[in-house]
Amino acid sequence: MAAPDAFAHLARYYDPIMSHVNYDRWFSCTLALAELAPAPFRHVDTGCGTGVLVNMLRQAGWQSAGIDLSAAMVSAGRRARGSLPLAVADLRALPFNNSLGFITCLFDSLNFLLEERELRQAIHEFARALCPGGLLYFDIVTERMVTLHFAGQEWDEDNGGFQSSWTSVYNRATACAETRVRINTGAETLIRERIYPHALLENMLRDFGLTVLAVYDAERWRRPTRHTTRIDFIAMKQPPRNVNRQFKEVTKHVRTLLES
Numbered sequence: 679m680a681a682p683d684a685f686a687h688l689a690r691y692y693d694p695i696m697s698h699v700n701y702d703r704w705f706s707c708t709l710a711l712a713e714l715a716p717a718p719f720r721h722v723d724t725g726c727g728t729g730v731l732v733n734m735l736r737q738a739g740w741q742s743a744g745i746d747l748s749a750a751m752v753s754a755g756r757r758a759r760g761s762l763p764l765a766v767a768d769l770r771a772l773p774f775n776n777s778l779g780f781i782t783c784l785f786d787s788l789n790f791l792l793e794e795r796e797l798r799q800a801i802h803e804f805a806r807a808l809c810p811g812g813l814l815y816f817d818i819v820t821e822r823m824v825t826l827h828f829a830g831q832e833w834d835e836d837n838g839g840f841q842s843s844w845t846s847v848y849n850r851a852t853a854c855a856e857t858r859v860r861i862n863t864g865a866e867t868l869i870r871e872r873i874y875p876h877a878l879l880e881n882m883l884r885d886f887g888l889t890v891l892a893v894y895d896a897e898r899w900r901r902p903t904r905h906t907t908r909i910d911f912i913a914m915k916q917p918p919r920n921v922n923r924q925f926k927e928v929t930k931h932v933r934t935l936l937e938s
């Protein structure tokens with residue numbers, strides 16, 4: 679039996695709730711990184727949610743598509759943005775083989791995988807789906823993010839037209855955060871995320887033959903520190919010889935954007 683859709687109740691409220699989120703940063707980084715992908719390339723955003731990034735990229739002329747586990751999120755995305763190419767699929771079993779030039783997986787979608795073996799499966803699938811020279815860009819949130827902004831907190835938000843009520847707990851022993859959100863007086867949504875050390879992910883990327891180009895604090899594109907709340911990972915399958923030089927240029931460009 680299929681697992682229940684975690685976003686069944688929340689999906690149609692997702693976009694207004696996330697209206698403060700800086701999608702421009704992911705958009706700019708994705709555009710900058712595309713310099714490294716083999717041209718022409720197929721791009722798929724995995725864990726795409728309601729397709730915000732896919733939509734931005736398509737408006738910029740890309741042929742991007744998105745996949746997400748939640749049928750409710752995909753439907754909400756299609757309703758909000760017309761006929762976007764979004765499909766329901768599991769990033770632990772991607773329907774692509776050796777064919778994608780660029781995969782993104784952003785806004786902590788990988789933290790939704792609660793078992794280490796699921797994370798391994800996802801990285802394995804990314805590596806399998808990429809073509810030679812294909813690029814992978816994903817992020818995860820850190821324990822710092824959870825303890826600073828969520829753990830042990832209770833708050834209400836006025837989302838213009840509806841109210842959302844939030845409570846969040848974090849269990850350090852299991853590294854799992856549980857956030858409950860209720861829209862007005864409706865049903866409660868439980869969002870569960872697990873925090874993973876970045877070294878674990880780096881090792882997994884290497885285990886599946888990917889070359890790690892960078893592990894950066896997402897807001898500065900510099901080495902993560904104990905203050906880092908979100909980490910960007912950039913990896914490539916069978917990179918060309920000059921990739922490090924090219925990547926240095928991309929890093930310089932992105933740092934300029936982030937600092938401006």
Ligand SMILES: C[S@@+](CC[C@H](N)C(=O)[O-])C[C@H]1O[C@@H](n2cnc3c(N)ncnc32)[C@H](O)[C@@H]1O
Nearest residue numbers: 725726727746747748751768769784785787790
């Ligand atoms: C915080 S949302 C981010 C959505 C989107 N990337 C964005 O920027 O708005 C996390 C998303 O990951 C999706 N997700 C979680 N587990 C997944 C899986 N195994 N396969 C595909 N998507 C998954 C959820 O359904 C949800 O839409």
